[in-house]
Amino acid sequence: MDVELHLKVQDLNARYVHAIDEDRLEQWPEFFAEDGRYRITTVENVERGLPLSLMYATSRAMMRDRINSLRNANVYESQRYRHAVSTPLIEPGSDGVVRAVTNFLVARIMHTGETTLFATGRYEDRIALDGQARFLEKTVILDSRQIDTLLAIPL
Amino acid sequence: MDVELHLKVQDLNARYVHAIDEDRLEQWPEFFAEDGRYRITTVENVERGLPLSLMYATSRAMMRDRINSLRNANVYESQRYRHAVSTPLIEPGSDGVVRAVTNFLVARIMHTGETTLFATGRYEDRIALDGQARFLEKTVILDSRQIDTLLAIPL
Amino acid sequence: MDVELHLKVQDLNARYVHAIDEDRLEQWPEFFAEDGRYRITTVENVERGLPLSLMYATSRAMMRDRINSLRNANVYESQRYRHAVSTPLIEPGSDGVVRAVTNFLVARIMHTGETTLFATGRYEDRIALDGQARFLEKTVILDSRQIDTLLAIPL
Numbered sequence: 001m002d003v004e005l006h007l008k009v010q011d012l013n014a015r016y017v018h019a020i021d022e023d024r025l026e027q028w029p030e031f032f033a034e035d036g037r038y039r040i041t042t043v044e045n046v047e048r049g050l051p052l053s054l055m056y057a058t059s060r061a062m063m064r065d066r067i068n069s070l071r072n073a074n075v076y077e078s079q080r081y082r083h084a085v086s087t088p089l090i091e092p093g094s095d096g097v098v099r100a101v102t103n104f105l106v107a108r109i110m111h112t113g114e115t116t117l118f119a120t121g122r123y124e125d126r127i128a129l130d131g132q133a134r135f136l137e138k139t140v141i142l143d144s145r146q147i148d149t150l151l152a153i154p155l
Numbered sequence: 156m157d158v159e160l161h162l163k164v165q166d167l168n169a170r171y172v173h174a175i176d177e178d179r180l181e182q183w184p185e186f187f188a189e190d191g192r193y194r195i196t197t198v199e200n201v202e203r204g205l206p207l208s209l210m211y212a213t214s215r216a217m218m219r220d221r222i223n224s225l226r227n228a229n230v231y232e233s234q235r236y237r238h239a240v241s242t243p244l245i246e247p248g249s250d251g252v253v254r255a256v257t258n259f260l261v262a263r264i265m266h267t268g269e270t271t272l273f274a275t276g277r278y279e280d281r282i283a284l285d286g287q288a289r290f291l292e293k294t295v296i297l298d299s300r301q302i303d304t305l306l307a308i309p310l
Numbered sequence: 311m312d313v314e315l316h317l318k319v320q321d322l323n324a325r326y327v328h329a330i331d332e333d334r335l336e337q338w339p340e341f342f343a344e345d346g347r348y349r350i351t352t353v354e355n356v357e358r359g360l361p362l363s364l365m366y367a368t369s370r371a372m373m374r375d376r377i378n379s380l381r382n383a384n385v386y387e388s389q390r391y392r393h394a395v396s397t398p399l400i401e402p403g404s405d406g407v408v409r410a411v412t413n414f415l416v417a418r419i420m421h422t423g424e425t426t427l428f429a430t431g432r433y434e435d436r437i438a439l440d441g442q443a444r445f446l447e448k449t450v451i452l453d454s455r456q457i458d459t460l461l462a463i464p465l
Contacts, residue, residue, distance in 0.1 A: 003158050003159060003162055003313050004313060006162055006165075007313055010316075010397040011316075011399070013397065014396060014397045014398065014399045014413075015399060017396070018399055018411065018413070018432075021413065021432070043235070080453055082415065082430035082431065082432075082453050083396065083413060084239040084395075084396055084413060084415045085239075085397065085413070086169060086172070086238065086239055086240045086241075086396075087165040087166070087168065087242075087397075089166070089170060101173065103169075103176065103237060103238060103240070104239075105237065105239045105260065105262055105415065107415055107427060107453075109430060109454050112456070113457075114454075114456070115427055115429075115430060115453070115454050115456075116427070117270055117271070117272055117427055120237035120264060120270060121237065122173075122177075122237075143235055143237055143264040143270070144264050144268035144269075144270050145268045146267070146268030146269070146270075147268075158313050158317055161317055161320075161321075198390070239394040239415070240394075241327070241393065241394055241395045241396075242320040242321070242323065242395065242397075243324065244321070244324045244325060256328065258324075258328070258392060258393060258395070259394075260394045260415065260417055272417060272426070275417045275425060276392065277328075277331070277332075277392075298390055298392050298417070298419040298425070299419050299423040299424075299425050300423045301422070301423030301424070301425075302423075
């Protein structure tokens with residue numbers, strides 16, 4: 001077992017969710033490679049082989065646009081996320097690329113203070129670990145299909 | 156501190172909850188020794204010294220029967236779990252056997268998409284780490300006693 | 311990356327939350343240095359620079375008083391917490407002192423069995439790792455401001 005590799009992935013996950021949870025959304029694209037892919041879908045879509053996405057980006061530039069829209073539309077200010085992220089399952093690949101699967105639970109806190117269990121699911125990630133660790137691909141697979149209309153901030 | 160031992164236990168926990176959360180229940184008995192024990196009880200039962208169990212198995216064969224019943228009764232299809240598992244507390248023993256205590260929160264997602272915080276508690280495990288890591292004994296201690304009639308899938 | 315340091319902090323976090331979740335509250339002050347500081351506040355207070363606290367202690371003696379009051383007032387028996395704690399973000403400092411930031415979700419279980427997502431937020435800690443690992447300072451930053459009147463047990 002490659003101990004350092006495990007901790008690098010855990011550390012990347014921790015930095016990723018803290019940036020979101022602390023509303024440092026401008027940093028979000030920086031966790032991805034320049035042509036990194038980000039997709040939110042549901043377990044139902046995955047099991048049926050459907051290519052549907054609730055959020056989709058294929059570059060850092062698209063992610064920056066997304067955050068700009070959010071900030072201007074001012075939607076994000078009324079809510080916050082808090083992630084609980086479990087230990088990832090890791091499968092080392094070739095060329096310094098690692099696959100990781102990670103469970104998450106996300107609470108949403110409205111500006112009134114109302115707190116709900118907002119989203120659950122797993123991340124399926126491909127990560128480049130040479131140099132600064134970055135996501136080549138991050139697929140967020142939600143357990144529930146009831147979430148789409150409420151989804152503003154990336155997960 | 157034995158770093159590798161800690162990560163082996165974390166890895167076993169991660170594989171265990173992923174198998175359940177992704178509905179690969181046929182793999183569930185394989186996480187146990189042939190004569191492994193699995194028990195779900197409540198903190199109230201433990202504190203009163205009561206031997207009551209909400210689910211109980213003393214071998215892989217019994218666990219396979221449980222899963223067969225579930226599949227045939229077709230109950231499991233209407234719901235899913237998602238576990239958040241914290242870092243285990245580990246106490247190395249003799250003969251390659253380790254004791255681990257691990258907090259968990261489990262969300263339940265109905266096929267309608269309705270998501271609730273379903274169960275909380277701790278795992279108290281005895282784990283054999285020589286060769287393939289396996290549970291010799293896994294006791295699931297639930298914080299709440301309100302759960303029993305709803306319990307279909309192992310936790 | 312200092313692997314052992316990461317696991318020491320994870321282990322301290324795990325022991326800390328287990329002591330609380332298993333109602334061994336008398337052990338709670340022992341996780342702090344003799345003049346350790348403990349404070350619960352909200353993200354709103356932090357962002358506005360307000361020094362308001364929902365709970366505050368500047369020594370182990372004050373923490374022991376707090377637990378004594380709890381036990382005598384007998385409030386704590388009617389409820390339990392269960393923490394889900396994520397991987398900490400760690401920043402090593404000088405003199406064996408480490409800064410750690412850790413996400414948490416806390417479920418509260420009433421004696422009736424009713425379970426709710428009670429509190430979410432992050433720990434911002436300064437930890438002394440020479441000898442027995444201990445908190446020099448622990449700040450609990452809650453995401454929601456709706457919690458104060460319900461807060462009995464430390465988080």
